[in-house]
Amino acid sequence: MPEVRAHHGNRPALGYGSKTAAIEAWTADGVPIGEIAERLGMSRSGAASMLNAARRRIGHRKILLSVERAGSLSDVAQIYDCSVSELIDRLLEVVVRDDLAEALLGEPRCGHG
Secondary structure (H helix, E strand, O other): OOOOOOHHHHHHHOOEOHHHHHHHHHHHHOOOOHHHHHHHOHHHHHHHHHHHHHHHHHHOOOOOOOOOHHHHHHHHHHOOOHHHHHHHHHHHHHHHHOOHHHHHHOOOOOOOO
């Protein structure tokens, strides 16, 4: 019987081009990292590490919010039945997609645009 080897990040995994691709797609769909790890037959910390490495490669950064700002966004997030993080992501997606930064913030003062 042939030896069964675990998939590495660059090998196909459950219909995705790699474990990393699967982790990124499922995370975007809101699947918890523990469930993702289970689906891929790996540790939770291993899956989280692969996700963090992928995010660093594309320049993904965490955004820190003040307690006050997070609290005010929490009320809005409840109205839309989502987390504060999901609300921020949805808002930023609309701002970028619809080119609303200048409409919301006014004309840039840094000489761009």
